[in-house]
Amino acid sequence: AQTVTQSQPEMSVQEAETVTLSCTYDTSESDYYLFWYKQPPSRQMILVIRQEAYKQQNATENRFSVNFQKAAKSFSLKISDSQLGDAAMYFCAYRGSGGSNYKLTFGKGTLLTVNP
């Protein structure tokens, strides 16, 4: 079974600084998809960024970028120029492309605090 591990339960960053959230996963599949979701106190789960495993290029969305290391099964999220609105719980998630493609497997989350 696939597992997703987020080793940092909590992180903090100063406004305008850069922070990196870690995520590792375990899978025997060669093709899969990885996601970072953000869940602010309002509880709405919002997609931040996604990465297809077959793509070597790291995904980028404005201030958010990932460092995808397929061999190491690592998928970290970098937030540049952090803003107060970035404060939230961040979840790393995995979805396979084969028989397990129906569900997302989530990590336990990292609570990010942004200090003014």
Next chain:
Amino acid sequence: KAGVTQTPRYLIKTRGQQVTLSCSPISGHRSVSWYQQTPGQGLQFLFEYFSETQRNKGNFPGRFSGRQFSNSRSEMNVSTLELGDSALYLCASRTDISGRNTQYFGPGTRLTVL
């Protein structure tokens, strides 16, 4: 385009009762999945519906059931509620059940069982 909507947003029930939660997917999305979120277990997959058929089911007891209507709206039902069913129930929709598309989540229904 409107996002995924869930009703009600908050619900308080007592043990032994049953409850029905509703989810309306993004227009054009035909797949709806349900997840349970608790502080202890995190986010866990309940089931997924596509074209009015349950396609996949997570490791939850039979008290948890669902259905999907022809307009892709979905309902989730929990019977004989237990204290441990208190959770945030999230619904997510995607265009179809192809592995490459992204799931978008609704705001959730907060269920409290007393």
